[in-house]
Amino acid sequence: MAHRRHHHHLSEDSAIFSPSVARIAASTARDWSYIDTWLVAKLHPRPVPAFERNADTLKALLALASLNDTADEERQLLAKSESAALKELSLQQSTSQFVTGNDHTRARRPLRQGLLDAVQHNLPAEGHTALDAMSSMALQLGIAFPEPEDLGRRMVGLQASIQETEQMKSRVDILHRHIEEETSKIHNLLRLLQGDEYKPPPHLAKQNLELQRKVKTMSAKMPDLQDRVAALSASADASHPTTADIARDEQEYLAILAEKRDLDLQMANFHGLPSNPDMARSELEALRGQLRTFTSQRDAVFEGLVERESPVKRRR
Numbered sequence: 126m127a128h129r130r131h132h133h134h135l136s137e138d139s140a141i142f143s144p145s146v147a148r149i150a151a152s153t154a155r156d157w158s159y160i161d162t163w164l165v166a167k168l169h170p171r172p173v174p175a176f177e178r179n180a181d182t183l184k185a186l187l188a189l190a191s192l193n194d195t196a197d198e199e200r201q202l203l204a205k206s207e208s209a210a211l212k213e214l215s216l217q218q219s220t221s222q223f224v225t226g227n228d229h230t231r232a233r234r235p236l237r238q239g240l241l242d243a244v245q246h247n248l249p250a251e252g253h254t255a256l257d258a259m260s261s262m263a264l265q266l267g268i269a270f271p272e273p274e275d276l277g278r279r280m281v282g283l284q285a286s287i288q289e290t291e292q293m294k295s296r297v298d299i300l301h302r303h304i305e306e307e308t309s310k311i312h313n314l315l316r317l318l319q320g321d322e323y324k325p326p327p328h329l330a331k332q333n334l335e336l337q338r339k340v341k342t343m344s345a346k347m348p349d350l351q352d353r354v355a356a357l358s359a360s361a362d363a364s365h366p367t368t369a370d371i372a373r374d375e376q377e378y379l380a381i382l383a384e385k386r387d388l389d390l391q392m393a394n395f396h397g398l399p400s401n402p403d404m405a406r407s408e409l410e411a412l413r414g415q416l417r418t419f420t421s422q423r424d425a426v427f428e429g430l431v432e433r434e435s436p437v438k439r440r441r
Contacts, residue, residue, distance in 0.1 A: 153183070160186045167193075 160183065164173045176182065214236075248256065263271035266279055317323055398405040 156183055156187060160190065163190050163193075 157178065161173070164186075245253075259271060259273070259276055262276055262280070266276075268275060268279075395405075398408060
């Protein structure tokens with residue numbers, strides 16, 4: 126039963142003027158009537174407890190009633206099938222009560238065979254196909270009691286193996302084609318070399334003589350080159366720096382750099398002096414004389430300021 130959510134709360138005394146509101150109210154009333162009937166049937170003989178009636182409660186009760194009806198139908202179908210099977214088994218047992226010994230064993234076989242025949246005849250075409258596939262797969266895999274999960278796992282493993290085999294086959298085919306092409310080229314070259322019409326190029330003899338001459342020249346130079354390589358290897362090994370050597374050189378460099386900065390500060394005091402020591406000494410003396418002159422002028426100016434600012438005692 127479809128549920129319609131509404132947000133209109135109407136009192137009993139209010140009049141309904143809108144047709145859509147009237148339809149919603151009527152649908153809600155039918156839903157609550159169905160829920161009340163269902164609750165009375167399920168809780169009988171106990172009374173229905175009081176609860177809050179709102180849209181959320183109605184929605185939850187409708188969903189619960191729908192699920193309950195579906196479960197009831199499934200249980201009824203299962204009960205009917207079990208009852209029919211029980212009746213058939215009871216009938217077979219009643220007919221086999223008068224049979225004893227080997228006849229009783231023979232009487233059980235038609236029952237099992239009849240059940241299997243009934244199941245087989247009632248299977249659809251897809252069921253027959255699936256059952257035949259499962260049985261043939263179980264026979265090929267040697268499984269006595271096959272289960273769908275085991276068969277599915279084996280099938281997935283076989284599919285993976287088939288995929289890997291196909292990839293390996295394609296790679297082997299590509300490699301085989303490359304080998305055939307190279308073999309064909311080699312055979313063609315061999316046929317050309319062994320043929321009577323083949324003649325070597327005319328420049329091969331001259332090229333061979335030049336190569337032999339170069340080989341002799343390089344063979345004569347080989348001892349000298351080996352000695353030079355040995356000497357270079359020895360010098361390279363001796364001068365090969367280590368991490369400790371690099372760290373020590375770095376410390377020395379930093380110390381020299383600090384000393385250079387100190388010397389630069391000292392040399393800054395003599396900036397502008399000539400490079401000749403005598404000329405620099407005379408210029409330094411001249412600068413010192415100027416300094417003494419400026420110092421005496423400063424002292425004179427300072428004394429004048431002091432006398433001017435000091436109070437003068439007037440004689441009476």
